[in-house]
Amino acid sequence: MLKIWGRINSANVRKVLWIAEELGLPYASISAGGAYGINDQPDYLAKNPNGVVPLIEDDDFILWESNAIVRYLAAQYGGDSGLYPCDARIRACADKWMDWTTSTLTEPFRAVVRGVVRTAPDKQNWAEINDSIKTVERLLVMVDRELASRPYLSGDTFGMGDIPMGCFVYGWFEMPIERAEMPHLRKWYECLKQRPAYQKAVMTPFT
Numbered sequence: 001m002l003k004i005w006g007r008i009n010s011a012n013v014r015k016v017l018w019i020a021e022e023l024g025l026p027y028a029s030i031s032a033g034g035a036y037g038i039n040d041q042p043d044y045l046a047k048n049p050n051g052v053v054p055l056i057e058d059d060d061f062i063l064w065e066s067n068a069i070v071r072y073l074a075a076q077y078g079g080d081s082g083l084y085p086c087d088a089r090i091r092a093c094a095d096k097w098m099d100w101t102t103s104t105l106t107e108p109f110r111a112v113v114r115g116v117v118r119t120a121p122d123k124q125n126w127a128e129i130n131d132s133i134k135t136v137e138r139l140l141v142m143v144d145r146e147l148a149s150r151p152y153l154s155g156d157t158f159g160m161g162d163i164p165m166g167c168f169v170y171g172w173f174e175m176p177i178e179r180a181e182m183p184h185l186r187k188w189y190e191c192l193k194q195r196p197a198y199q200k201a202v203m204t205p206f207t
């Protein structure tokens with residue numbers, strides 16, 4: 001059975017749980033990282049020398065790097081679901097949003113989560129947090145614009161291109177912060193919230 005290593009409150013782990021749920025794959029979720037540890041142990045490091053989560057074991061196939069895992073599972077088990085688009089151009093656009101989420105959005109987003117959710121209220125530095133919120137907002141405006149002209153980041157139908165951003169957007173809308181109005185982003189998020197796989201894998205306590 002597919003094994004998914006990683007604490008479920010990590011956005012990168014949520015991506016993998018979500019695609020597994022979308023595909024209806026049976027899997028075992030193994031807590032690791034953060035307070036669970038394990039990811040600094042030799043056995044784990046032998047599988048992922050980066051010492052981070054997520055990691056999957058699909059029989060004897062081991063893979064780390066969350067977007068690569070989402071692509072692999074969608075390609076290997078997606079059949080004609082469209083989760084892994086066949087058309088090279090549609091797939092390239094999905095890839096673009098997946099990689100942009102990781103390369104550009106993740107760091108400023110993490111700064112907001114660290115400041116708001118993972119820092120005790122009496123230690124929070126709102127000047128710094130607000131700077132990070134502004135950076136994230138400036139980036140999300142690009143996503144809002146994209147979603148003005150198409151229903152999904154994967155194109156006309158839901159697909160792997162929606163998965164990384166969908167995991168971050170959950171945190172964005174659930175954190176107790178003031179947010180600029182982004183109607184297309186909000187509409188897309190409301191749409192994702194209707195998906196049983198999103199409810200189960202992503203909409204878990206935001207800690």
Ligand SMILES: N[C@@H](CCC(=O)N[C@@H](CS)C(=O)NCC(=O)O)C(=O)O
Pocket residue numbers: 010011012013032033034039051052053054064065066067102
């Ligand atoms: N680029 C990697 C980043 C993985 C990463 O930074 N994972 C974080 C959690 S989101 C981690 O393992 N942090 C250490 C820990 O949780 O102990 C990926 O997308 O898989």
